[in-house]
Amino acid sequence: MKIAVLPGDGIGTEIMAEAVKVLQVLDLRFELESALVGGAAYEAHGHPLPDATLQLAKDADAILFGAVGDWKYDKLERHLRPEQAILGLRKNLGLFANFRPAICYEQLVGASSLKPELIAGLDILIIRELTGDIYFGQPRGRRTAADGHFPGAEEAFDTMRYSRPEIERIAHVAFQAARKRDKRVTSVDKANVLETFQFWKDVVSEVGLLYPDVALDHMYVDNAAMQLVKAPKKFDVLVTGNMFGDILSDEAAMLTGSIGMLPSASLNSSNQGLYEPSHGSAPDIAGQGVANPLATILSVAMMLRFSLNQPQAALRIEAAVKDVLAAGWRTGDIYSEGTTRVGTRAMGDAVVAALHKSKG
Numbered sequence: 439m440k441i442a443v444l445p446g447d448g449i450g451t452e453i454m455a456e457a458v459k460v461l462q463v464l465d466l467r468f469e470l471e472s473a474l475v476g477g478a479a480y481e482a483h484g485h486p487l488p489d490a491t492l493q494l495a496k497d498a499d500a501i502l503f504g505a506v507g508d509w510k511y512d513k514l515e516r517h518l519r520p521e522q523a524i525l526g527l528r529k530n531l532g533l534f535a536n537f538r539p540a541i542c543y544e545q546l547v548g549a550s551s552l553k554p555e556l557i558a559g560l561d562i563l564i565i566r567e568l569t570g571d572i573y574f575g576q577p578r579g580r581r582t583a584a585d586g587h588f589p590g591a592e593e594a595f596d597t598m599r600y601s602r603p604e605i606e607r608i609a610h611v612a613f614q615a616a617r618k619r620d621k622r623v624t625s626v627d628k629a630n631v632l633e634t635f636q637f638w639k640d641v642v643s644e645v646g647l648l649y650p651d652v653a654l655d656h657m658y659v660d661n662a663a664m665q666l667v668k669a670p671k672k673f674d675v676l677v678t679g680n681m682f683g684d685i686l687s688d689e690a691a692m693l694t695g696s697i698g699m700l701p702s703a704s705l706n707s708s709n710q711g712l713y714e715p716s717h718g719s720a721p722d723i724a725g726q727g728v729a730n731p732l733a734t735i736l737s738v739a740m741m742l743r744f745s746l747n748q749p750q751a752a753l754r755i756e757a758a759v760k761d762v763l764a765a766g767w768r769t770g771d772i773y774s775e776g777t778t779r780v781g782t783r784a785m786g787d788a789v790v791a792a793l794h795k796s797k798g
């Protein structure tokens with residue numbers, strides 16, 4: 439099993455060190471190979487996704503990714519900015535299905551801005567289509583308007599589009615994921631206004647007929663945004679397009695209180711995947727040793743489950759994280775009175791210790 443380790447920038451290197459420590463205490467054989475990505479790769483090689491890094495990612499069974507970005511790169515041309523590395527990896531590896539679980543751990547109920555009763559026990563899964571929609575549709579650009587409200591004025595435009603196979607494959611991913619959970623899928627669209635999403639709704643409904651054991655309902659995206667803060671526990675699996683998923687998955691992340699706890703996975707059709715925390719490189723706290731490594735450690739668990747076929751090892755890591763929280767260890771982002779504040783390394787060590795203990 440070959441894992442490409444791409445720590446990236448900012449807190450990426452700090453949290454990745456802890457995730458690798460966790461991988462190394464499992465009784466499994468992995469080949470780990472690291473490479474630069476993002477701003478670090480730009481500094482060393484003049485590009486955020488050098489050919490050697492891309493090749494390593496392509497050859498690996500799974501990619502463990504930290505985070506990329508820093509404000510100091512904001513003035514670079516767009517194709518040289520660190521964040522382009524993620525888009526390049528998604529595109530080159532065909533990573534079309536993004537899994538973002540939003541789980542509220544019992545011990546962290548107080549960290550959410552919502553009332554405890556709304557989020558206690560929350561466990562939802564957002565599946566976002568990652569390679570289509572208005573983010574990639576052509577044509578796009580700027581031009582002089584030929585018609586519209588202001589003919590002759592400068593205007594910009596993008597194209598929203600989805601093909602049948604693109605919708606079918608993400609719908610299958612959602613229904614199959616739901617089968618391993620509470621067997622409910624909510625497909626989020628804007629079919630009342632957008633042609634693309636009426637088509638989305640029709641195709642998801644057709645695929646749904648192949649999964650009679652899974653309940654399917656449809657919801658407009660504006661209502662979904664409201665329901666996520668009003669009654670988030672009503673959802674099980676929520677599947678949607680690239681742009682709506684981008685927004686709703688961040689909204690769902692915040693329900694749980696800390697972005698430092700949330701893993702994510704992006705998979706292609708051969709189950710090769712890129713695993714990363716849901717947060718960014720947090721330049722405001724980078725280098726201080728205070729970042730929460732648990733989102734990255736939980737991303738390791740997702741990697742073991744989805745790409746490396748090691749579900750037992752995944753369960754062990756998830757149980758170790760719960761044990762560490764139950765023992766009161768907290769990084770600053772999830773700290774509350776009466777718990778013990780620790781740094782990045784001590785949090786990683788605590789998970790490693792819990793794993794050793796579970797081994798007996």
Ligand code: NAD
Nearest residue numbers: 505506507508509698717718719720721722723729730771
């Ligand atoms: P961010 O997620 O990096 O940080 C948002 C806030 O959350 C900050 O206050 C940060 O300190 C805190 N935070 C994030 N992760 C944390 C952790 N593990 N432990 C404790 N606190 C944590 O988002 P941002 O500040 O909007 O972006 C910073 C940089 O990261 C930008 O350059 C952005 O483009 C990039 N970014 C990268 C990714 C990625 O690599 N996938 C995702 C989002 C943003």
